[in-house]
Amino acid sequence: MWIDCKPLAKAIEKNIKERINSLNITPKLVSVVSKDDPSIMSYLKSQGKKAEKLGISFEVIKVPPKSLLSSLNELAKDKSVSGIFIARPLPEELEEKDVFAAVPVEKDVEGVNPANLGSLIYGEELFPPCTAEAVVKILENVTELPGKRITIVGRSVTVGKPLSIMLLKRGRDATVTVCHSKTQNLVKLTKESDIVVVAVGKAHFLKKEMVKEGAVVIDVGINYVNGKWCGDVDPSVERVGYVTPVPGGVGQITTILLFDHVVRAAERQTG
Ligand SMILES: NC(=O)c1ccc[n+]([C@@H]2O[C@H](COP(=O)([O-])OP(=O)(O)OC[C@H]3O[C@@H](n4cnc5c(N)ncnc54)[C@H](OP(=O)(O)O)[C@@H]3O)[C@@H](O)[C@H]2O)c1
Structure with missing residues (x-):
């Protein structure tokens, strides 16, 4: 038998919308791309549509691989940015672990920063993957x-x-x-x-x-x-x-x- 995941999806969406309504800001997701790849761009397009449907502000920024870490630094300081998404695959010259470690823990909405992953061991699930x-x-x-x-x-x-x-x-x-x-x-x-x-x-x-x-x-x-x-x-x-x-x-x-x-x-x- 197939498991119908739609009711669960709807319940989470409803909860998200209710929480956004009681916030005094519009949450914002920034997706960072550092590789030219049509499948990444098509994925980000659907991410943008979903964000719009939920009432979340969304921006895609394209940066050359050598500027990725400094861009993450800037996004860490930017108070208008709630969460950061790193589009993958990354360019070959970048080490995934180094990039993930540069995502600020409090904006690591994918749960890829080693500190967020390590917290799972203690039963803490702030941002699990x-x-x-x-x-x-x-x-x-x-x-x-x-x-x-x-x-x-x-x-x-x-x-x-x-x-x-x-x-x-x-x-x-x-x-x-x-x-x-x-x-x-x-x-x-x-x-x-x-x-x-x-x-x-x-x-x-x-x-x-x-x-x-x-x-x-x-x-x-x-x-x-x-x-x-x-x-x-x-x-x-x-x-x-x-x-x-x-x-x-x-x-x-x-x-x-x-x-x-x-x-x-x-x-x-x-x-
Ligand atoms: N639905 C989603 O949102 C979502 C998110 C992430 C990934 N995915 C999909 O999930 C799949 C896995 O992704 P991933 O990133 O976890 O993959 P991954 O990093 O490529 O890891 C694949 C795992 O499968 C194991 N494996 C390969 N052949 C095997 C075999 N014959 N018997 C037993 N284990 C075998 C590998 O073992 P070794 O470690 O020994 O190599 C490895 O641990 C992909 O199709 C990916 O697109 C979906």
Whole structure:
């Protein structure tokens, strides 16, 4: 069965609009681009449309790679800017970790600054990475987490690793296994799990034979194959478990949570 994420998306949007109404400023997101890439610009265009719909001010600034760090410095000081988004992929000459460390913690709405990521260890989720938070929110919306066996396939800095920490948090209390390309007996691990999260980046990677009956499956993957978007989960899994669709699942919630963080940043900045 497919998991319908629209009601959750609508509820978060409604909450964002209510909070904006009680602010005395218009929250502002600035997206910084330092690479010429049509897919980045098309993504930012849809980000701008979403911002407008929610009542959030939005600006794209283009900077050459060598000026990116100094631009981030300027944006840190600019009181009109609530949150900063770094468009990726970054140019090859830039080290992702250095760029993320230069995003001021209080404007780090993507949750990529090492200080925000490190706070997760202490159970603090000021700005958790949006995709990891989207997975947690979807799971909390459809199932109980305490004691559940969860397998995450993928150990990236923005999805798998932070998600594993967030699911271990007291109160969520899941039992978490994180897998990667060197994991042995992956099928045994996924098949034994109540919940499987797949963030691998390979179309239709998780097959129905890898999932137990009634499991919840969260598909983080975004792949473009034969002119269509698809996830990391084979559509046949929907016949044995509860699966988030692609598009319309994790991605949809991730986008909205970015704006939720922009409003949170504005709330904190205005006291
Ligand atoms: N919906 C959203 O908002 C959203 C956000 C972010 C990413 N995504 C999508 O999610 C997918 C993953 O993104 P990411 O940034 O997390 O990816 P990533 O950094 O490329 O990491 C992929 C992970 O998959 C693991 N992997 C690769 N082949 C595997 C295999 N055969 N068996 C087990 N594990 C395997 C890799 O293992 P190693 O570590 O050993 O290499 C790595 O940990 C992509 O499709 C991306 O577009 C979606």
